[in-house]
Amino acid sequence: MTTLTKTEDATAPTGSEAFLSVRDLRVRFSTEDGIVKAVDGLSFDLERGKTLGIVGESGSGKSVTNLTILGLHNAKTTEITGSIKLDGQELTDASQKQLERLRGNKMAMIFQDALTALSPYYTIGRQIAEPFRKHTGASKKEARDRAIEMLGKVGIPDPKARVDDYPHQFSGGMRQRAMIAMSLVCNPELLIADEPTTALDVTVQAQILDLLKDLQQEFGSAIILITHDLGVVANTADDLLVMYAGRAVERGSVREVLKAPAHPYTWGLLGSMPSLSSDVDEPLRPIPGTPPSLLNPPIGCPFHPRCEYTGLVGGDRCASERPLLAEGRAAACHLAEEQRQQVFIETIQPRLG
Template identity: 70%
Template sequence: MSTLSQSAAEPSAAPASSFLSVTDLYVHFATEDGTVKAVDGLSFDLERGSTLGIVGESGSGKSVTNLAVLGLHNPRNTTIRGEIVLDGQELTGASERQLNRLRGKKMAMIFQDSLAALSPFYTVGRQIAEPFMKHTGASRREARARAVDMLRKVGIPQPELRVDDYPHQFSGGMRQRAMIAMALVCDPDLVIADEPTTALDVTVQAQILDLLKSLQQETGAAIIIITHDLGVIAKTADQVMVMYAGRCVERGTVKEVMHHPQHPYSWGLLSSVPRLDSSVEIPLVPIPGAPPSLLAPPPGCPFHPRCGFSDRVPGGACHTVRPELPDAQQRGSACHLTETQKESVFTEQIRPRLR
């Protein structure tokens, strides 16, 4: 059974300055092989009208974190601890009925695989109209008109005709736009986009990102973008959170993280990205090894088995002591290297790769 930090009472008012505040979040899954620590003590804040980019390799806990925000994990095998406060409402421990009132209206998610997320048995227009009817009490005619309008906003040609098409009749890019229309049909205050540009060609990717930005400017929504694509983060996000092994290892503004990263994992991510303006003589530097098993994460810093700088930390602290981030509102990284060491490594080894 799910273990939650709050009882399933009405979401209580909580004093929080941020629109979304996640504090000390743990999401663990019970499996036959043991407990998977998918999210292991994560905290972050998000303001209205801003965009947070969450980046990291597959299995780092990006999607698990945001599914917990929406309350979409299976309670039978999931243990959730910590606080998730959305606009003053505590979501951890809220009942399914209470969360259903918020999903679609207050918070919504654009899922990664639009073909799997859209039902093949109903038209695209009906699937967009359904949450609008549920949350606003609109008639079928009003909801259909709203669906047509949303399809027009997201750039679907001839929306009056395409509203009656089924998902398989849409291209990949059009399905992704339909997913965005469905997520935004009730003008939610929080939009979570899980890999919104995966498997789309570059032109469609740019259109999807521009669309999200323009709709955010219209509605003032807060947006979380989950991706492994640093180019997407650079184009859309205001703040960046780098995740590894269920933890945040670095956070800051886009400019800070992209141009002056502080954590060895961030260095590895940026060093492995090809750049059009870089010399062909500068090789890409992949991160050695593989992400750790979350059934038995390594002691100390979870990145130390793959880190090329742990030998610079005296006493073997990387192998035994978990590095912590500074205060949740501050720029920083969870690394045992001193600020002087970080600056030296970045200046001598990392910056030349990023030019």
């Protein structure tokens, strides 16, 4: 079921309409155990030629959000409310035929695991050529030539020979490059990369991220980069959205968020990463507790059961009142700005080194 509702809080950025505009998005799944609130009031904008990093733990709603943009959920078990506009076109009430014309053409996705996303029964070249033929009406020869061209663009050596190979004949990094080639074959204006460097060697990760930046400059695509690793987005994204329990808890430019994080959850993510200035024997600081159940998320701030700073707020405000995400550079936290700055300078910054 797909319906639209008016934005209920201050999470929506303002200004002229962006290329991709998401407003008060809510996604709920019907299960035997109850209703899963996978995304709960999410709003963000993305401009052409820019990269938005979305970070958070597993289950925070990152992938669900982007699968919703592509219209890949089962309509029988999914309830979607809010608004998703791509270049002014509303997607939440679009028909499947309309979405199929957009998928792979105007918007595309690089899936997390290329080995399972690619079919083992067809050659790499055929899988890249198929969406090109569907959306452009090209001949088999034209589509094959385009597949060879794209394999060359993503750095596959000897693409004329490798175009007839099967996925199992490619290494992990090469399969990921082939997935990128498939996603970009129709020059999409929106590219969603879901954990594109998962299970790859560090050197290959860097190559894939550099490749995305180079191809973005060539094609002018807007990119959403989904990851749980803040290090991945540090030199890749322009803006950063931190998600927790289906909500955005912090938003800003990558430089602003990484240099001066303002939400306790972001502090925890950064603190759980090794620092170059820390002692090699110093243990990492994991975030205490576990992510909340999205069947019955906490009332108020969803992070408050794991937050060590609720005492600074006073009363039961963190447990009873949901903090809103203001416009622009913001964090959804009941701590006053002066309190957050003091905690960061005195406690968090020394930990980060």
